[in-house]
Amino acid sequence: MSHITATPSVRRVAVVGAGTIGASWAALFLARGLEVVVSDPAPDAETQTRARVAEAWPVLEKLGRIVRGASPDALRFEPDLDAALAGVDFVQENAPEREDFKTALFARMDAALPAHAIVASSSSGLIMSRLQSQCSHPERYVIGHPFNPPHLIPLVEVVGGNQTSPDAIERAIAFYRSLGKHPIRLNKEVPGHIANRLQAALWREAIHLAAENVASVADIDAAVSQGPGLRWALFGPHMTFNLGGGAGGLSHFMDHLLGPVQTWWADLGAPEVTPELRRQLIDGVNAEAGGRSLAELAAQRDSQLTALLKALER
Numbered sequence: 001m002s003h004i005t006a007t008p009s010v011r012r013v014a015v016v017g018a019g020t021i022g023a024s025w026a027a028l029f030l031a032r033g034l035e036v037v038v039s040d041p042a043p044d045a046e047t048q049t050r051a052r053v054a055e056a057w058p059v060l061e062k063l064g065r066i067v068r069g070a071s072p073d074a075l076r077f078e079p080d081l082d083a084a085l086a087g088v089d090f091v092q093e094n095a096p097e098r099e100d101f102k103t104a105l106f107a108r109m110d111a112a113l114p115a116h117a118i119v120a121s122s123s124s125g126l127i128m129s130r131l132q133s134q135c136s137h138p139e140r141y142v143i144g145h146p147f148n149p150p151h152l153i154p155l156v157e158v159v160g161g162n163q164t165s166p167d168a169i170e171r172a173i174a175f176y177r178s179l180g181k182h183p184i185r186l187n188k189e190v191p192g193h194i195a196n197r198l199q200a201a202l203w204r205e206a207i208h209l210a211a212e213n214v215a216s217v218a219d220i221d222a223a224v225s226q227g228p229g230l231r232w233a234l235f236g237p238h239m240t241f242n243l244g245g246g247a248g249g250l251s252h253f254m255d256h257l258l259g260p261v262q263t264w265w266a267d268l269g270a271p272e273v274t275p276e277l278r279r280q281l282i283d284g285v286n287a288e289a290g291g292r293s294l295a296e297l298a299a300q301r302d303s304q305l306t307a308l309l310k311a312l313e314r
């Protein structure tokens with residue numbers, strides 16, 4: 001029986017773990033005018049978090065995501081986890097991706113949380129049924145997996161474990177929607193959720209093509225970014241092929257092209273990533289970067305992503 005009953009709206013959010021993902025979530029929560037308390041034991045965590053939020057703020061402003069009265073100064077940093085969790089409605093957990101670590105962390109958080117609070121884990125691939133196994137109130141725990149950076153990319157993958165209540169899943173989805181995110185619901189747990197599995201499938205073949213010297217790393221990347229990647233910002237693979245079938249839609253597309261596609265499936269690779277292949281990929285991506293630093297590439301990604309999101313919203 002779930003002890004999560006009424007559906008109080010979320011006002012106070014705790015961000016537990018404020019590295020790359022946690023700090024970005026904190027920026028979004030602050031922009032939406034929520035009370036945000038951040039907890040992270042790293043000695044420089046408060047400084048780092050405030051710096052990352054300040055960096056994200058102008059982009060959020062450009063996207064029109066900041067509600068009246070919201071301010072980055074509303075962030076409260078609380079290194080003591082129990083104190084951070086007092087009175088919160090929702091927790092977004094972003095601690096290191098280790099099953100044993102998160103399992104122990106959840107059991108500890110469980111004892112300090114108000115009865116109605118929901119906990120969403122950003123975990124990229126861990127299984128919630130295992131993470132919630134040591135909790136007294138496992139029904140409140142869900143996966144709420146974002147994409148980097150969560151303050152910009154709309155997708156959140158939501159899935160419960162075998163002890164999660166349907167109510168907790170629905171409340172998490174409603175909360176993410178209220179932030180302007182695009183939550184999707186998984187009907188069952190799978191390692192890596194959906195989007196990372198799709199990325200992994202594509203990357204596996206991209207590595208295979210590089211290993212077979214079909215093209216350079218830069219050209220294989222361009223085969224995505226200058227081609228189907230542009231359409232994928234608008235429609236996923238099923239809808240893309242629905243349009244690829246002309247007037248007959250997906251049905252015609254499958255009559256016409258599923259046969260050839262199936263022969264390609266049979267030919268796809270499962271490369272063994274040897275030290276030599278690793279080197280080839282790293283050298284290839286460095287050549288593709290053409291002297292641009294990682295910071296420059298990330299700045300380019302964020303500014304073009306902002307322009308793209310603005311264009312899509314129009």
Ligand SMILES: NC(=O)c1ccc[n+]([C@@H]2O[C@H](COP(=O)([O-])OP(=O)(O)OC[C@H]3O[C@@H](n4cnc5c(N)ncnc54)[C@H](O)[C@@H]3O)[C@@H](O)[C@H]2O)c1
Pocket residue numbers: 016017018019020021022039040041042045093094095096097105122123124125145146147148
């Ligand atoms: N980096 C990504 O692209 C990405 C994308 C989506 C989801 N995620 C997931 O988000 C989570 C965090 O990943 P990240 O990339 O931000 O890692 P990170 O290493 O940047 O941050 C982890 C943070 O957790 C803190 N931490 C350590 N012990 C803690 C504790 N007991 N309580 C609270 N905080 C603690 C660390 O000090 C660090 O700041 C992982 O579960 C990861 O799978 C990562």
